Amino acid sequence: MKKxxxxxxxxxxxxxxxxxxxxxxxxxDPGRPFMTYRDCSWSWGxxxxxxxxxxxxxxxxGIGKGDRMGVMARNCDGHVVLLFALARLGAIMVPVNPEFGxxxxxxxxHHAEVxxxxxxxxxxxxxxxxxxxxxxxxxFVMLDHAGNDVPLLDDQIKAAPKACLPTDIxxxxxCLIVYTSGTTGFPKGAMHSQxxxxxxxxxxxxxxxxxxxxxxxxxLPLFHINAMFYSLAGTLAAGASMVIIPKFxxxxxxxxxVDTGATEVNIIEAIGSILRTRPxxxxxxxxxxxxxxxxxxxxxxxxxxxxKIPHRIGGYGMTEIPGVTCNPFDVxxxxxxxxxxxxxxxxxxxxxxxxxxxxxxxDEGRDVPDGEPGELWVKTPIIMQGYFRDPExxxxxxxxxxxxxxxxxxxxxxxxYYFISRKRDIIRRRGENIxxxxxxxxxxxxxxxxxxxxxxxxxxxxEDEIFVVCALKPGATVxxxxxxxxxxxxxxxxxxxxxxxxxxxxxxxxxxxIAKAQLRGDAALRARAxxxxxxxK
Numbered sequence: 001m002k003k004x005x006x007x008x009x010x011x012x013x014x015x016x017x018x019x020x021x022x023x024x025x026x027x028x029d030p031g032r033p034f035m036t037y038r039d040c041s042w043s044w045g046x047x048x049x050x051x052x053x054x055x056x057x058x059x060x061x062g063i064g065k066g067d068r069m070g071v072m073a074r075n076c077d078g079h080v081v082l083l084f085a086l087a088r089l090g091a092i093m094v095p096v097n098p099e100f101g102x103x104x105x106x107x108x109x110h111h112a113e114v115x116x117x118x119x120x121x122x123x124x125x126x127x128x129x130x131x132x133x134x135x136x137x138x139x140f141v142m143l144d145h146a147g148n149d150v151p152l153l154d155d156q157i158k159a160a161p162k163a164c165l166p167t168d169i170x171x172x173x174x175c176l177i178v179y180t181s182g183t184t185g186f187p188k189g190a191m192h193s194q195x196x197x198x199x200x201x202x203x204x205x206x207x208x209x210x211x212x213x214x215x216x217x218x219x220l221p222l223f224h225i226n227a228m229f230y231s232l233a234g235t236l237a238a239g240a241s242m243v244i245i246p247k248f249x250x251x252x253x254x255x256x257x258v259d260t261g262a263t264e265v266n267i268i269e270a271i272g273s274i275l276r277t278r279p280x281x282x283x284x285x286x287x288x289x290x291x292x293x294x295x296x297x298x299x300x301x302x303x304x305x306x307x308k309i310p311h312r313i314g315g316y317g318m319t320e321i322p323g324v325t326c327n328p329f330d331v332x333x334x335x336x337x338x339x340x341x342x343x344x345x346x347x348x349x350x351x352x353x354x355x356x357x358x359x360x361x362x363d364e365g366r367d368v369p370d371g372e373p374g375e376l377w378v379k380t381p382i383i384m385q386g387y388f389r390d391p392e393x394x395x396x397x398x399x400x401x402x403x404x405x406x407x408x409x410x411x412x413x414x415x416x417y418y419f420i421s422r423k424r425d426i427i428r429r430r431g432e433n434i435x436x437x438x439x440x441x442x443x444x445x446x447x448x449x450x451x452x453x454x455x456x457x458x459x460x461x462x463e464d465e466i467f468v469v470c471a472l473k474p475g476a477t478v479x480x481x482x483x484x485x486x487x488x489x490x491x492x493x494x495x496x497x498x499x500x501x502x503x504x505x506x507x508x509x510x511x512x513x514i515a516k517a518q519l520r521g522d523a524a525l526r527a528r529a530x531x532x533x534x535x536x537k
Contacts, residue, residue: 004206004349016171016195018087025239033241037077053160054085065090069116072096074246078143079222087175095223105130171195189388201233210238217262219248229322254284267294270512297339316342320384342417356380377402427456448476453514467499480530501529
């Protein structure tokens with residue numbers, strides 16, 4: 001296994017633009033495999049040629065430096081082609097969640113003031129309706145089939161006109177605007193430069209020891225920072241190859257792993273929990289996976305013993321600051337892994353490159369001692385350029401150059417960080433601050449529970465009461481009292497939930513996180529919950 005810096009140094013130095021990095025990787029051996037989607041595959045050289053043609057198509061449509069193009073589609077090859085083609089012109093991709101309705105998509109497309117939109121058959125109608133009223137009518141192009149007088153991108157590429165492409169694009173040029181999930185207020189568009197993207201990929205090579213012959217399977221959505229900055233950028237940095245899966249499917253996941261020959265995949269906690277509870281008949285022991293990024297402590301044993309994954313890695317990052325901390329890769333001299341932690345501050349493959357700094361601070365911005373909870377503040381070279389068209393939110397998010405994450409953590413004496421909760425996901429009960437995430441974890445560890453989501457609900461006496469919503473494993477039965485007893489055996493009495501409800505499955509955001517805003521807004525769910533306080537009377 002090559003060391004991360006050895007992998008990076010397989011390729012010629014470059015200017016930290018996407019085009020320069022692509023040329024560096026393709027130049028080593030253009031015939032090596034780069035990308036597979038459905039039944040189509042492209043080598044590095046073929047992909048570079050396709051990107052050049054796509055850039056000429058876009059340039060002929062008047063797209064240039066600083067212009068923005070929305071991409072509203074499930075994972076497909078078009079995401080990758082357009083990201084590189086737009087970056088070649090100094091233009092910017094705005095990925096849009098394909099599950100959005102008209103109003104949600106309208107906000108993103110109008111706020112970003114896109115001049116073009118790429119869609120698929122299942123998103124075209126919503127995207128066209130959402131684009132009505134833009135200052136300038138958007139040019140539409142299809143990524144799967146031509147239709148409704150909208151041309152197919154591949155057809156346009158085949159007839160790409162001759163054109164001179166710019167040669168003065170730098171790594172500081174913005175290449176992505178990724179909109180946050182918008183759990184509070186309107187979504188914010190985090191802007192990332194080409195250098196940030198490429199550097200993020202190099203950091204991912206360090207985190208998972210990605211090799212030039214690895215095969216990365218992408219199941220997380222390409223409108224999300226994880227798939228973009230870890231899977232895609234990591235593949236680019238390592239000169240590896242990738243397989244794009246349109247959407248995560250629990251029932252076919254392991255078959256896809258075998259069929260694609262994947263050696264690395266990224267997941268998030270919800271996906272890990274789902275796979276852990278799926279019927280074992282779906283598992284395929286002949287897989288080649290050796291590395292899974294995103295495995296949490298509660299599922300580590302399953303991925304190690306049941307799924308036979310030798311390297312399981314977890315870390316911490318946000319849309320604005322991808323890849324800040326990470327548990328060390330389990331090879332000699334990388335340091336110990338501490339299950340349940342976010343790991344220490346990550347690093348670049350080149351030890352001479354400066355990297356992230358982290359502080360844990362109180363409400364006044366003063367550093368707190370190790371072991372004490374506080375908000376995580378970060379400085380890192382992989383950081384957004386700011387929120388698009390939102391200088392006020394940008395200013396509010398920084399303090400003297402430190403990015404304020406809004407996450408409560410604690411650090412141990414070895415420099416490992418532990419997530420406690422989002423500051424806004426704290427439940428105030430009986431004068432104590434209780435992290436909903438702790439309840440999610442503890443209840444989720446019950447043998448009958450597949451997944452749990454904890455929210456605060458108003459108490460008759462002021463402050464909050466704890467409401468836990470549980471989705472059970474197939475065929476399992478459990479009562480609200482059982483859940484309370486489970487918690488009482490593991491937590492302080494004030495952390496035991498008062499309300500418990502059971503559902504077939506919990507709602508999730510498009511990035512597979514529990515949609516707690518939906519739980520909070522479901523009055524019917526609260527009405528049918530078991531009130532354990534009343535049962536005691």
